[in-house]
Amino acid sequence: MMRVDALVAQLGGELVGDGSVLVRRVATLDQAGEGDLSFLANPKYLGRLKSSAAAAVILGVRSRDALTDRPRIVVDDPYLYFARVARLFNPAPMVVPGVHPLASVASTLPASVAVDAGAVIGKDVVLGEGVSIGAGCCIGDGVQIGAGSRILPRVTIYANCLLGRDCLVHSGAVIGSDGFGFAREKTGAWVKIPQVGRVVIGDDVEIGANTTIDRGALDDTVIGNGVKIDNQIQIGHNVRIGDYTAIAGCVGIAGSTHIGARCMIGGQAGIIGHLTIADDVVVSAGTLVTKSIHQRGVYTANLPVQPHADWVRNFSHLRHLDALADRIRALEKRLEERDSS
Incomplete structure (x- = not known):
């Protein structure tokens, strides 16, 4: 439990009303009850605020004088503030250092690292302080993972790939698998091209469950700082993704495409290979990108549902x-x- 005024003292915002009210968690307006802190990010849901049982609410500046007598925290971006409160109330589990007896470790690790049962860590692996390796993970030879990163169960990271600090990789992700590189004989037979590059991932990157990121053919596949990648995404070899770009589920990005910083790619979008996408581009869900995008903006190439x-x-x-x-x-x-x- 935490007093609302203590919350404001820690995270900022303008307090209106009784700051001594205690809150224990965040909840939606519809589901909130006693001890819950809710938020109103869209003014069109103002009617739900009036009927909500939340103990306190986070409001935008325009809704400061909404018809409610409950304590309220007034901020510029209620949704962002909600996210910060949610993180405060739901911190990540503490790493309990130690190597499980059923793990196989061929490298020297810091004492602060946690390695769960069934994990396999190869030779010449470098793990930073406080790294957590989940059950059943396979960490290839020469991999480097920065301090504070968490690798959840059954992640595979191929040899020589690099991950930065404070990354989060969800179960089933595969980092560093071979890119889809083949040359064709006149007979139609395919000749595999060895994929000798790496995957290089920056700091504070999150990678969703069952996502695959292919290693480069010759150069590296590079994921910038702060990138957020959802579940079941395919990122081809030699792709480069700029800082703070977010990619929603089931997106496919073909090889050698360069995506700029702060982009947002909607779910099930497809991007063909060897394209360049500028900074601050938004690609709508379901869009197929077949040519480079050189100017910031919102791009859509799909049809709305109809009978x-x-x-x-x-x-x-x-x-x-x-x-x-x-x-x-x-x-x-x-x-x-x-x-x-």
């Missing part, structure tokens, strides 16, 4: 656009000939 019969009718019209264009050109030509006669 099947409407889609069939609209697509039928699309199929006849070329014929329609030919007819229009013919009519224009006839009009021009008539006017000139």
Whole structure:
């Protein structure tokens, strides 16, 4: 439990109302009850605030004088403040140092490191202070992981890959697998190209469950500082992703694409290879990016959902656009000939 005024003293914001009220957790307006701190990030949900049982609420500046007498914390960005409060109330589990007897370790590790049962750590591995390696992980030879990083159960990191400080890698992720590199014989047979680069990951990067990041063919695949990567994402070889970019689930990024800093890539977007995407670009969910994007902004290339019969009718019209264009050109030509006669 924590007093609201103590929360404001620690995280900032303007306190309006009784600061002695105790809060224990954050909750949505609909689900909040006694001892809960809620937030209103979108003014259109103001009606839910009036009916909410939250003990206190985080509001934006525009909603400062909302019709409620409960304590409120007024901030510029309620959602960001909520995130900080949630982290304060739900800290990451403490690392308990030690190597489990059922782990296999071929490198010298700091005493502050935790290695769980079934983990395999190869030769010449360098782990920073306070690193946690989950059960069943496989950490290849020559891997380096910075201080404070947490590798959750059953992650595989191939040889010689580098991870920075304070990273979080979720279960099932594979870092450093071979890129999809093949040359073709005249017969049609494929010749595998050895993938000899690495994956180099910056500080404070989060990688979601079952995501795969391929090692570079010759140069490295590089993930910048503060990048957030969701679950089930495929990142091809030699891709470079700039600092603080966020990528939602099921995105596929083909090899040698360079994505700038602070970009946001929506779920199930696809990006073909050898493209360049500028800083501060937003790619909408489901968009297929087939050419480079050189200017910041929001880019969308998909259709909204519609009844099947409407889609069939609209697509039928699309199929006849070329014929329609030919007819229009013919009519224009006839009009021009008539006017000139």
